[in-house]
Amino acid sequence: MFNYDGELEDDMQDLVSAEDFLQFFDIEYDPSVVHVNRLHILQRFHNYLKEITKLPDDEDARKEIYGGYLAQAYNDFVNSDAITEKVFKVLQDASKPAGFVSLDMIAK
Secondary structure, eight states: OOOOOOOOHHHTTTOSSHHHHHHHOOOOOOHHHHHHHHHHHHHHHHHHHHHHOOOOOOOOHHHHHHHHHHHHHHHHSSSHHHHOOOSHHHHHHHSSSOOOOOHHHOOO
């Protein structure tokens, strides 16, 4: 993951909620979508940011990139839901079939 220590990134450190991030990046949002999916949106945003390998030096360009990823993360949940998106490991694991162990396999 990238490591950028500009003023923009310092400002982002002060943001604590999904609403804070969406407002900071001037993204219109439906409060009911955010209320239900706030942690999922922020985790998806974080996942998108982890994929970035290089950023421009210009803060305005970086803010546009970050805002684009946040808008994408938010829209993932406007058009879907947390169960379908499976952002967190617990939801990913829940969709895997449970293993079956027969009694004769235990007795051996």
